[in-house]
Amino acid sequence: MQEKAVALVVCVKKRYADHQPSCGGRGSQRLYEQLKMLAQPAGIAVVPFPCLGACEYGPNIRISPGGPFFNRVTETQLPDLIAEAISFRDGLNDTVANP
Numbered sequence: 736m737q738e739k740a741v742a743l744v745v746c747v748k749k750r751y752a753d754h755q756p757s758c759g760g761r762g763s764q765r766l767y768e769q770l771k772m773l774a775q776p777a778g779i780a781v782v783p784f785p786c787l788g789a790c791e792y793g794p795n796i797r798i799s800p801g802g803p804f805f806n807r808v809t810e811t812q813l814p815d816l817i818a819e820a821i822s823f824r825d826g827l828n829d830t831v832a833n834p
């Protein structure tokens with residue numbers, strides 16, 4: 736049986752006007768790069784995304800497909816996000832193995 740894959744989707748949209756908030760304007764590109772490096776050993780993909788629709792609350796990251804959404808993410812939260820993604824993936828695979 737094929738295992739389900741999950742990804743951490745990171746909004747990297749950057750707007751340059753001061754009155755237009757964006758995840759990229761709050762450092763999400765750096766979070767994306769760090770997360771990519773940290774998540775690789777766990778087999779969790781990290782995917783850049785142009786906008787997750789919650790720009791005022793960024794940096795925003797979500798677990799895909801259909802997982803939780805995280806706002807105002809900071810560097811210190813990244814290990815917890817990876818743990819959440821692993822747990823989410825395990826839950827999906829349990830559901831597939833034990834319907």
Ligand code: FES
Nearest residue numbers: 746758787789790
């Ligand atoms: S800019 Fe990140 S959610 Fe829109």
